[in-house]
Amino acid sequence: MTPARDAADPAGATDPAGATDPAGATGPADPVVAGIAAGYAFTGRALELGAVLWDGRCRPDAPVRIPLPMLNRHGLVAGATGTGKTKTLQLIAEQLSAQGVPVFLADIKGDLSGIARPGQPDDRVRGRAGEVGQEWTATGFPAEFLALVGLGHGIPVRATITVLSERGAPTPVAATRLRAPESLMGPVDAAELDAAVRGSALHGRYAQAVDRESAYEKLQRTPAEPKAAEPRAPNSPKEEPSLVEQVVSSGMFKSLARSVGTQLGREITRSLFGTARRRR
Incomplete structure (x- = not known):
């Protein structure tokens, strides 16, 4: 495309941003x-x-x-x-x-x-x-x-x-x-x-339609029969939970995880929608 072309005013103006008023000045009179x-x-x-x-x-x-x-x-x-x-x-x-x-x-x-x-x-x-x-x-x-x-x-x-x-x-x-x-x-x-x-x-x-297998169709397939769990011998002693399992299942850890998740969610929301942190 060529640069913008504006027709000259009948009075003879050639300025692209203005016209000639009756007195001969360049530019809109109003x-x-x-x-x-x-x-x-x-x-x-x-x-x-x-x-x-x-x-x-x-x-x-x-x-x-x-x-x-x-x-x-x-x-x-x-x-x-x-x-x-x-x-x-x-x-x-x-x-x-x-x-x-x-x-x-x-x-x-x-x-x-x-x-x-x-x-x-x-x-x-x-x-x-x-x-x-x-x-x-x-x-x-x-x-x-x-x-x-x-x-x-x-x-x-x-x-x-x-x-x-x-x-x-x-x-x-x-x-x-x-x-x-x-x-x-x-x-x-x-x-x-x-x-x-x-x-x-x-x-x-x-133009040629391709009917690929959807995720729904894959999920509808009959899954293989799961292996039956081996019966545990009667009166067998329970396995003691590991140190990591004990920490994860503790109430203090769960409370900390909830707090961290809430704070992380707030920061993600601020970054996505541009909301500012409240001033105290």
């Missing part, structure tokens, strides 16, 4: 918009989300961006039905793919399968691109379609995912008019999706 634009004016590589919506108007002179190094952190896309959460994920995934970053999307309904095909230009797409100052080009992105345990369209896989978070400085909160995704905004036809799955290099390796 001080609030100027403050938001300054908060998103990163110098390094960044993902372009869109432009600020302020006072009922889209402001392409104030782009909303995410620094690429921050994308290894946790994020939240929240909103009511139909507000664009799925398209926001598609937009982020497109730009990460263009930067060479692999993306895993848990897409239950197949709404994001269109990322594999170029988008279809229409008046809505062209209008949105013009609003946010985007040079829109229909683009498809490489994709592999996987199906967890073989349910639905995709290569059957089993997956385990874990994520570790880090703390990052928050950027200004701003209503944002999102850019238009460049891939197809909608699910790919089922026949085309199946063809992509069959044509994948992963299909030959993972």
